Amino acid sequence: MSPFFKGLLKLLLASLIAGALMNLFGLSAERILASIGLTPLEAWEYVARFIAWAIPNVMLGTIVILPLWFCAYLFIPPRSTDE
Numbered sequence: 001m002s003p004f005f006k007g008l009l010k011l012l013l014a015s016l017i018a019g020a021l022m023n024l025f026g027l028s029a030e031r032i033l034a035s036i037g038l039t040p041l042e043a044w045e046y047v048a049r050f051i052a053w054a055i056p057n058v059m060l061g062t063i064v065i066l067p068l069w070f071c072a073y074l075f076i077p078p079r080s081t082d083e
Helices: 003-024 029-035 040-075
Strands: none
Touching (some): 029 040
């Protein structure tokens, strides 16, 4: 199994254990959000606003970064892997 999938599996398992322990102590997402003064709907609205802000900025950055990366890939010689 690749290291990426091993890490993803560990992350999912740790999240499951943490969620089960939180449930054991009576914590829920709604209760945590309420303690900071948010409803689940407001939290989703903040997430949607963040995504609406982030996607155009990522695309704008890509217009600059991708050509720079491509030029570096073309003109910088590869490193040797002999060690």
